[in-house]
Amino acid sequence: MSTLAAAASTGEAVQFWLLGTVAVIGALCTVLMKRAVHSALSLAGTMIVLAVFYLANGAYFLGVVQIVVYTGAIMMLFLFVVMLVGVTAADSLKETLKGQRWLAAGLGIGFGILLIAGIGNASLKEFNGLGEANAGGNVQGLAALIFTKYVFAFEITGALLITAAVGAMVLTHRERTERARTQREQSEARVREGKQVPPLPAPGVYARHNAVDIPGLLPDGTPSDLTVSPTLRERGQIRDVSRESLAELKALERRTEDWLGRTSGEEPRPPSSGGTTPTERKEEAKK
Amino acid sequence: MNPVYYLYLAALLFTIGAAGVLIRRNAIVVFMCIELMLNACNLAFVTFSRMHGNLDGQIIAFFTMVVAAAEVVVGLAIIVSIFRTRHTASVDDASLMKL
Numbered sequence: 280m281s282t283l284a285a286a287a288s289t290g291e292a293v294q295f296w297l298l299g300t301v302a303v304i305g306a307l308c309t310v311l312m313k314r315a316v317h318s319a320l321s322l323a324g325t326m327i328v329l330a331v332f333y334l335a336n337g338a339y340f341l342g343v344v345q346i347v348v349y350t351g352a353i354m355m356l357f358l359f360v361v362m363l364v365g366v367t368a369a370d371s372l373k374e375t376l377k378g379q380r381w382l383a384a385g386l387g388i389g390f391g392i393l394l395i396a397g398i399g400n401a402s403l404k405e406f407n408g409l410g411e412a413n414a415g416g417n418v419q420g421l422a423a424l425i426f427t428k429y430v431f432a433f434e435i436t437g438a439l440l441i442t443a444a445v446g447a448m449v450l451t452h453r454e455r456t457e458r459a460r461t462q463r464e465q466s467e468a469r470v471r472e473g474k475q476v477p478p479l480p481a482p483g484v485y486a487r488h489n490a491v492d493i494p495g496l497l498p499d500g501t502p503s504d505l506t507v508s509p510t511l512r513e514r515g516q517i518r519d520v521s522r523e524s525l526a527e528l529k530a531l532e533r534r535t536e537d538w539l540g541r542t543s544g545e546e547p548r549p550p551s552s553g554g555t556t557p558t559e560r561k562e563e564a565k566k
Numbered sequence: 567m568n569p570v571y572y573l574y575l576a577a578l579l580f581t582i583g584a585a586g587v588l589i590r591r592n593a594i595v596v597f598m599c600i601e602l603m604l605n606a607c608n609l610a611f612v613t614f615s616r617m618h619g620n621l622d623g624q625i626i627a628f629f630t631m632v633v634a635a636a637e638v639v640v641g642l643a644i645i646v647s648i649f650r651t652r653h654t655a656s657v658d659d660a661s662l663m664k665l
Contacts, residue, residue, distance in 0.1 A: 295571060306602055309582075309595070310595075333608075338612045338627070341624055345608075353634070353635060357598060364594065364646065387581055387582070390585075394580065398570065403568075403573070409615065409619060409621075412615075417621075421628070425625060425628075436633075439633065450644055
């Protein structure tokens with residue numbers, strides 16, 4: 280197969296430069312994005328690009344596994360945990376060690392130069408290509424190796440996976456040591472505290488906005504934070520439209536005045552929604 | 567184009583991941599950067615496999631993926647349990663062994 284030849288074709292070069300740029304941008308976004316969700320999505324993009332590179336390098340099985348396992352399972356696990364944890368998990372900007380960020384960035388650049396210079400100095404002129412190794416099929420070749428030469432590592436991997444699954448369950452499982460409070464006990468405690476006995480007030484008070492992120496208004500017109508879910512309050516995603524509607528009302532009044540002022544010299548037209556149609560007016564004229 | 571460029575890309579991605587581990591404080595993002603480093607290593611292994619004309623590099627990359635999956639499961643479980651007790655996902659705040 281031509282893609283498995285020792286020297287890459289022009290098409291592969293174009294693919295490399297295009298997708299390699301995407302991969303590097305995705306990696307940079309993973310590091311630099313402020314919200315963890317954006318980082319996770321950038322990393323998923325980078326992983327998909329890497330899957331294409333595996334396919335281009337003749338690792339067909341690994342390319343598919345990369346998409347199924349990494350972008351399909353691991354990144355979705357990450358997103359799951361971000362949704363579970365990340366509501367308040369903004370990165371703290373307080374520096375515990377002074378100048379640590381710049382030092383880390385400088386060290387990273389130095390490390391990168393070192394690595395790339397090392398690769399540049401290595402004698403990597405001869406490429407054999409995978410044409411021979413993949414002759415009987417990539418998956419068959421891998422299977423023959425895994426179940427003969429690497430069978431011990433394969434067995435150990437099974438033990439590792441089981442240990443990881445049990446470990447995750449042990450770490451996240453929480454044993455309940457006390458009895459759960461019944462609904463009656465909860466309501467009695469609420470009355471005893473006397474803080475908020477009835478249910479919390481509902482959000483959204485306008486005809487145009489009844490979304491959950493719009494706070495309800497108190498009698499004096501100020502928005503009440505109690506009406507919005509605490510999750511949205513933590514994220515600062517409360518939309519206050521009380522001023523908006525007042526401004527809209529003012530604009531409407533001004534427009535009405537403009538309209539009346541302009542049409543004062545002309546014959547006053549009936550408002551379009553007044554209910555009198557032209558035929559009705561004709562009948563009135565006949566009478 | 568010489569396929570050695572894949573190695574340069576792998577080195578670049580590994581560097582970005584390592585710098586991210588040092589720079590970021592959010593434990594989840596630090597974990598993602600570790601994943602990025604593992605992926606860069608996998609790309610290097612696959613390229614080496616192509617260089618040498620045998621499939622051993624791909625086998626190693628395959629095992630790396632399995633280990634990465636196990637590591638992510640345990641690591642995210644630890645992050646979730648730390649978040650439960652301390653209500654933070656910042657690596658600076660988890661400075662005590664027990665709370």
